[in-house]
Amino acid sequence: MSESASDELAVAVIELSDVGKRFEGMQTVEALVGVNMAVAEGEWVAIVGPSGSGKSTLLNIIGLLDTHTSGLYRFDGIDVSDLADKQRAGMRSRGIGFVFQSFHLLAHRTVTENVMLADVYRKAPAKDRRPRALAALEKVGLADRAEFLPPFLSGGERQRAAIARALMGEPRLLLCDEPTGNLDSVTTKNILQLFSDLNKQGLTIVMITHDPAVAKRAGRRVRITDGVLKADS
Amino acid sequence: MLTTPSGMTVRDLINESVAGLFARPGRMVLTVVGTVIGLAALVSTLGLSRTAGNRIVGRFDALAATEIVASPKPSAISATVDALPWDSPARLGRLAGVAAVGNLSPVNVAGRLVTASPVTDPLNQTRFTLTVSAASPGLFRAVRADLRTGRILDESDSVRSERVAVLGPAAALRLGITRVDHLPAISIGDDLYLVIGILDGVKRQPDLLGAVIIPEGTAQQLYRLKNPALVVVETDIGATSLVASQIPTALRPDSPRSLKVVSPPAPQRVREAVKTDLNVLFLILGGVSLLVGATGIANVTLVSVMERTGEIGLRRALGATRRHIAQQFLVESTTMGFAGGVLGASLGTLVVVGVSAYQSWTPVIDPLVPLLAPIVGGLTGLISGTYPALRASRLAPVEALRAGL
Numbered sequence: 249m250s251e252s253a254s255d256e257l258a259v260a261v262i263e264l265s266d267v268g269k270r271f272e273g274m275q276t277v278e279a280l281v282g283v284n285m286a287v288a289e290g291e292w293v294a295i296v297g298p299s300g301s302g303k304s305t306l307l308n309i310i311g312l313l314d315t316h317t318s319g320l321y322r323f324d325g326i327d328v329s330d331l332a333d334k335q336r337a338g339m340r341s342r343g344i345g346f347v348f349q350s351f352h353l354l355a356h357r358t359v360t361e362n363v364m365l366a367d368v369y370r371k372a373p374a375k376d377r378r379p380r381a382l383a384a385l386e387k388v389g390l391a392d393r394a395e396f397l398p399p400f401l402s403g404g405e406r407q408r409a410a411i412a413r414a415l416m417g418e419p420r421l422l423l424c425d426e427p428t429g430n431l432d433s434v435t436t437k438n439i440l441q442l443f444s445d446l447n448k449q450g451l452t453i454v455m456i457t458h459d460p461a462v463a464k465r466a467g468r469r470v471r472i473t474d475g476v477l478k479a480d481s
Numbered sequence: 482m483l484t485t486p487s488g489m490t491v492r493d494l495i496n497e498s499v500a501g502l503f504a505r506p507g508r509m510v511l512t513v514v515g516t517v518i519g520l521a522a523l524v525s526t527l528g529l530s531r532t533a534g535n536r537i538v539g540r541f542d543a544l545a546a547t548e549i550v551a552s553p554k555p556s557a558i559s560a561t562v563d564a565l566p567w568d569s570p571a572r573l574g575r576l577a578g579v580a581a582v583g584n585l586s587p588v589n590v591a592g593r594l595v596t597a598s599p600v601t602d603p604l605n606q607t608r609f610t611l612t613v614s615a616a617s618p619g620l621f622r623a624v625r626a627d628l629r630t631g632r633i634l635d636e637s638d639s640v641r642s643e644r645v646a647v648l649g650p651a652a653a654l655r656l657g658i659t660r661v662d663h664l665p666a667i668s669i670g671d672d673l674y675l676v677i678g679i680l681d682g683v684k685r686q687p688d689l690l691g692a693v694i695i696p697e698g699t700a701q702q703l704y705r706l707k708n709p710a711l712v713v714v715e716t717d718i719g720a721t722s723l724v725a726s727q728i729p730t731a732l733r734p735d736s737p738r739s740l741k742v743v744s745p746p747a748p749q750r751v752r753e754a755v756k757t758d759l760n761v762l763f764l765i766l767g768g769v770s771l772l773v774g775a776t777g778i779a780n781v782t783l784v785s786v787m788e789r790t791g792e793i794g795l796r797r798a799l800g801a802t803r804r805h806i807a808q809q810f811l812v813e814s815t816t817m818g819f820a821g822g823v824l825g826a827s828l829g830t831l832v833v834v835g836v837s838a839y840q841s842w843t844p845v846i847d848p849l850v851p852l853l854a855p856i857v858g859g860l861t862g863l864i865s866g867t868y869p870a871l872r873a874s875r876l877a878p879v880e881a882l883r884a885g886l
């Protein structure tokens with residue numbers, strides 16, 4: 249992760265070639281058509297688009313939560329189409345850190361316990377979990393809230409906790425879905441600054457947003473309209 | 482390796498499930514109540530029927546447990562053949578385990594009245610119909626008679642056919658005799674008797690309380706008493722069954738079957754478990770409660786799955802497979818059922834002990850019953866949780882994540 253974003257020879261963390269997603273049903277819907285996209289290690293890419301444009305579908309495919317119906321998707325050089333469900337789950341757990349619009353913190357568990365949850369499905373030993381969770385919280389500047397319950401935190405603090413959880417496994421990719429959608433403008437600025445800092449430390453970020461102001465902070469923007477992806481500058 | 486399948490340690494599975502349960506402790510407690518009631522009803526019903534079936538019939542009564550009464554069997558052939566010998570006390574006194582023995586016979590006085598006064602008082606009743614009994618000297622010990630005053634009949638009185646009498650306390654009261662030092666006399670019909678003693682009470686053969694007791698020899702001579710009617714035996718504790726089996730041969734070696742020997746029943750348990758309709762009703766009640774409890778667990782787990790859709794989505798994003806999600810909800814529902822079983826078994830056992838204490842019974846419970854209850858509860862929870870767990874595992878992570886938290 250030490251390679252810089254400008255390095256032309258950087259390894260592609262994700263690589264989509266002609267990826268399509270078709271929902272069969274009463275009415276067949278082409279949610280994604282011929283998507284080509286590569287995100288190199290250390291890049292910060294924003295996917296912009298209005299609601300219904302297919303950006304959530306794209307996020308789910310990138311995040312290995314859903315499968316594409318045509319084309320080729322490589323995550324960290326591995327073709328994910330022939331992986332078993334269990335392997336995709338393992339890949340989600342180790343390779344991707346998710347950040348959601350509504351934070352998805354468990355209300356009755358402390359911030360530290362929420363962060364430690366990231367380790368549960370890795371069959372990881374429980375011993376060093378707490379120190380690593382505390383380190384992740386330190387990284388997002390939330391060490392002083394470690395033993396709080398999420399309902400007692402502000403929106404910005406909750407999103408920091410969620411980011412700490414995503415960082416816990418040292419993922420290859422931080423995948424964010426409208427990460428500032430529930431935050432006010434000041435908090436949004438702070439969270440974006442955190443993303444910027446993490447990106448500078450070498451973390452690859454893919455972020456979905458409908459807000460052009462938020463997208464502007466990313467290193468690169470792509471626009472999705474009616475399931476078709478285009479570069480945006 | 483990035484493609485290594487995700488996994489979960491047993492410890493993490495239990496941690497996550499327990500944390501899930503305790504997120505809403507109040508709801509968990511209410512959910513468990515149905516199972517608790519069901520299993521408590523089952524455990525207490527099984528325990529109580531076992532306890533009731535095992536109790537000792539009646540109370541152990543030392544007085545009743547040492548008494549044997551022998552009498553001739555009522556026989557159609559001849560009363561003289563099937564009769565007790567006069568020397569019965571001597572014969573039985575030789576047996577080991579016999580503490581005291583005496584003959585007792587009602588005397589037929591042919592309607593003669595008993596009086597203590599030769600003068601007829603026109604205002605007060607002075608002549609009474611009283612039971613007249615003939616007793617051998619040993620009888621007073623055999624019936625545990627207490628003497629208030631005077632002395633009891635002895636062997637010489639019988640041999641010489643003395644006209645003496647001992648009064649039961651009730652008889653003495655009616656005849657107006659309270660002391661014997663001034664040699665009071667009573668008459669049975671025209672025959673005069675000297676009252677030599679007054680009893681205070683008897684522990685056995687309560688008829689003696691109101692009787693005039695005369696020597697056997699006197700009864701033989703005056704009232705043609707042919708044979709003793711009863712032999713009353715007091716045995717040592719624990720000797721009744723042995724002595725009772727020896728009595729017929731000792732008294733009538735020629736015809737042991739002609740005697741009727743009444744001895745106390747050996748302490749025994751009610752072998753047959755109490756299988757009353759009430760018992761069956763309680764078992765059905767327990768089963769129904771268990772069913773209601775199971776439905777409760779299923780219902781609450783299902784509601785919990787709906788509420789925790791966002792959490793399920795998050796867990797899928799963090800690497801959980803369908804199997805991991807199903808496992809967690811199954812462990813949650815099984816834990817609830819198991820906890821219900823533990824509480825139910827404890828409650829049921831307490832009910833058995835409480836009822837037993839109230840009834841002075843010895844609580845008896847099959848150790849398997851309270852041990853099996855948590856297993857039955859756990860199985861109930863497992864079965865109840867199956868459908869909700871499958872529902873949870875089938876949620877698409879994408880949709881689950883959109884549900885928020």
